[in-house]
Amino acid sequence: MGKTEAKRRYDDACGTAHGLELIGERWALLVLRELMLGARRFSDLRADLPGISANVLTQRLTELEDRGLVRRKKLPPPASSNVYEATEWGLEAEPIVQVLGRWAARSPMHDPTMPISATSIMLSLKTMADEKRAKGFEARIGFRFGEERFVGRMRKGRFKVARAEPVDTDFTFTGTPPQLAAVIYGGAPLDSIGFDGDAGLARKFVTLFPLPPKASVAG
Amino acid sequence: MGKTEAKRRYDDACGTAHGLELIGERWALLVLRELMLGARRFSDLRADLPGISANVLTQRLTELEDRGLVRRKKLPPPASSNVYEATEWGLEAEPIVQVLGRWAARSPMHDPTMPISATSIMLSLKTMADEKRAKGFEARIGFRFGEERFVGRMRKGRFKVARAEPVDTDFTFTGTPPQLAAVIYGGAPLDSIGFDGDAGLARKFVTLFPLPPKASVAG
């Protein structure tokens, strides 16, 4: 592995090239993305990243740890397992995830009907919230995806979100991440996902995340 | 190659994952970066990307073309060779390059004493210009790197640049991209690079691109 890093550099002083040496390997940025909203266990990451194999995940986590982007924490005795969390610098990679995601949303080849993790869909709402359209809209929104719970807040045109139990929310969605994606991005009806709370507010909320126009491949 | 793409997808609806499928292969983003300031020939790209091999460059260009990010143009008869240029959507990837570069500049492992292409250093000035520090500073700046010529303009805290012959500039640098990098980012003296024009303005100019504080690897 040490050898790897020596041989696969880009030999380029440009910051972009260095960035790719840090998080350019396959899966690396997606692993980091899954840690953006809090620490995760090895098996959580495997479940959230369909297709990653255990050995590749181990290697990516080790590399990200060596580079100072991820920290491994041992849980106290009863659990006695590890969790992985992003360091402060690792968290600062969020704009990369966002900019890349927003750019790729223009792709004519993008198929939004695929699996998506809870963290992904939550981050995508931060990315795609349309500041102008959301201006003046204010709400606390709960999300329940199985055991994973989030509370978001739309305010001043910005969407913020953190892991928390939905209490005192204006409305709360209950379902799967792909169901929510279908409602927000695919125009599926609100009642295709479990929902309770203020339906008027919710109906408005789901329109605040417009997809950008597709790029024409003719360029 | 069709098979490749089928097998190495991320199966993830997240835009970030799709972005990585588009420009996540090794070298892809760096190839695109080299096209950000205008069309380049195959051999230009090989020269600007130290270490890329011809077959990999061929493959990346083909893929980027298939995906609608790059366009191949045949030059008129006398030259009869091709150039590659970014499509409009390809050019929209510039924020990705910038955000990644700015983030990576915090890396404690970053070695800025390496080769750097003319396009890279020009883009890095756009990325790293400090809006506050540059506020009120206004100048037209020429750059000569061998045959490659650029004219930049610093105005309202922003740096813009395009390929053009330096005429009517306030000052002009003549040298190599690493020399300019040493002056701007490494604190090397102004006379370590060829220079003519308004020295006072130039001395101020080179201070407008501060590097961010290094991340502590302890996280």
Added chain:
DNA sequence: CCGTATCCAATAAGATACTG
């Protein structure tokens, strides 16, 4: 359950030589 280690087959990347 939480990982890590090992082995194997399929690909991608790198080096080099070669052709129009």
Added chain:
DNA sequence: CAGTATCTTATTGGATACGG
């Protein structure tokens, strides 16, 4: 100069087995 072809090496992913 602009790529192709070929060969070698490295990385990836999948399966499985193994220790805590």
